[in-house]
Amino acid sequence: MKDPEGASDEGGGKAFSGDAELPLPLERLSEGEIERKRCIVRITTYVMRDLTSTFLRSGFEWMLPVVLSKSTDPLWPDPGASIEKRIEVEIYDETVRATLSMIIHKMVACSLTQPRLFLLSPNIRIERRDRATSGVHIYEFTQLDFEVRDATSEDIRILVEGALHGLIDGLRRDMREELTSLSRYDGLRPLRVPFEVYDKEELEDKYGDEWESQLAAESRDPVWVTNIPREFYDYEDLEKGKWDNYDLFLPGFGEVLSGARREWDYTAMVRKMERDGVPPENYRLLLKLAREGRLKPSAGAGIGLERLISWIVGAQHIAEVQPFPKIPGTIYDL
Numbered sequence: 132m133k134d135p136e137g138a139s140d141e142g143g144g145k146a147f148s149g150d151a152e153l154p155l156p157l158e159r160l161s162e163g164e165i166e167r168k169r170c171i172v173r174i175t176t177y178v179m180r181d182l183t184s185t186f187l188r189s190g191f192e193w194m195l196p197v198v199l200s201k202s203t204d205p206l207w208p209d210p211g212a213s214i215e216k217r218i219e220v221e222i223y224d225e226t227v228r229a230t231l232s233m234i235i236h237k238m239v240a241c242s243l244t245q246p247r248l249f250l251l252s253p254n255i256r257i258e259r260r261d262r263a264t265s266g267v268h269i270y271e272f273t274q275l276d277f278e279v280r281d282a283t284s285e286d287i288r289i290l291v292e293g294a295l296h297g298l299i300d301g302l303r304r305d306m307r308e309e310l311t312s313l314s315r316y317d318g319l320r321p322l323r324v325p326f327e328v329y330d331k332e333e334l335e336d337k338y339g340d341e342w343e344s345q346l347a348a349e350s351r352d353p354v355w356v357t358n359i360p361r362e363f364y365d366y367e368d369l370e371k372g373k374w375d376n377y378d379l380f381l382p383g384f385g386e387v388l389s390g391a392r393r394e395w396d397y398t399a400m401v402r403k404m405e406r407d408g409v410p411p412e413n414y415r416l417l418l419k420l421a422r423e424g425r426l427k428p429s430a431g432a433g434i435g436l437e438r439l440i441s442w443i444v445g446a447q448h449i450a451e452v453q454p455f456p457k458i459p460g461t462i463y464d465l
């Protein structure tokens with residue numbers, strides 16, 4: 132695989148403020164900070180209950196996550212990737228990798244067993260140390276990851292819009308006290324759906340290379356961005372060079388979700404792996420299923436839960452919403 136450290140420094144809107152103060156571990160918090168942490172915990176509980184209930188009500192099945200596998204997300208090429216080290220270990224004479232994302236597992240399970248699935252997936256990404264102060268990067272986080280067989284990108288966008296709209300209304304109704312104590316009640320306005328959709332090329336023409344931070348700074352509502360060149364598993368129209376994928380950007384914050392309609396064609400996948408320098412031997416099962424026609428078309432996305440909660444509570448640094456902060460470059464006891 133090519134060296135992902137060559138990736139550009141694009142990231143979320145807050146991502147390059149570079150001045151976020153680093154959160155302390157629990158045992159070093161003052162009384163006031165502990166009280167703030169308690170509010171964040173109550174909001175986290177609400178967010179998890181609300182979103183998982185929404186998925187269950189919509190007929191999704193809940194899958195348990197995995198942590199070690201032969202195949203994980205290559206996270207390459209992705210303009211936002213900034214991985215310093217990939218965790219690979221030998222067990223039972225085989226090399227396995229710590230989960231970077233469960234995209235491969237989602238595609239396989241969605242094709243073979245669960246046409247509408249979601250899960251809470253722990254991801255380990257050893258982000259470069261200079262991301263410590265970005266305010267939006269941690270080296271362990273959780274994705275609310277989901278996938279739907281035969282869905283279109285629009286189906287997924289509508290689903291996410293409905294889920295977030297309901298979540299914010301619910302938080303304003305049921306968590307007013309906590310949001311007020313975090314000084315976020317007035318700032319967290321009800322969402323207007325559908326969200327605007329922009330093509331990445333359009334945004335680059337308008338804002339240049341800084342489009343992500345400009346977009347986050349200027350928009351008052353969440354916005355979708357489509358057509359982002361990245362990993363082989365996102366669907367790409369190879370003739371037109373257009374990608375059927377999407378990111379969701381939150382106002383004043385930046386990227387919170389990435390997703391796509393998926394590639395399921397064997398030849399296209401192999402062609403893209405070759406082009407991008409991604410080793411096909413790390414994706415042997417996925418390629419076998421695709422070659423046998425057992426991989427089904429699907430679409431889905433992953434929401435970074437800590438980012439979503441960080442935006443909701445107005446955290447200075449995303450690690451503030453973690454019980455045990457995982458700040459790039461800093462290892463606390465727990």
Ligand code: AMP
Nearest residue numbers: 267268269272387388389433434435438
């Ligand atoms: P990706 O598919 O790589 O975009 O990851 C899916 C989502 O996970 C992103 O949209 C973010 O919300 C979240 N995410 C990715 N990397 C990190 C990180 N280092 N720290 C916190 N959240 C992250």
Ligand code: MG
Nearest residue numbers: 211386388389
């Ligand atoms: Mg992304």
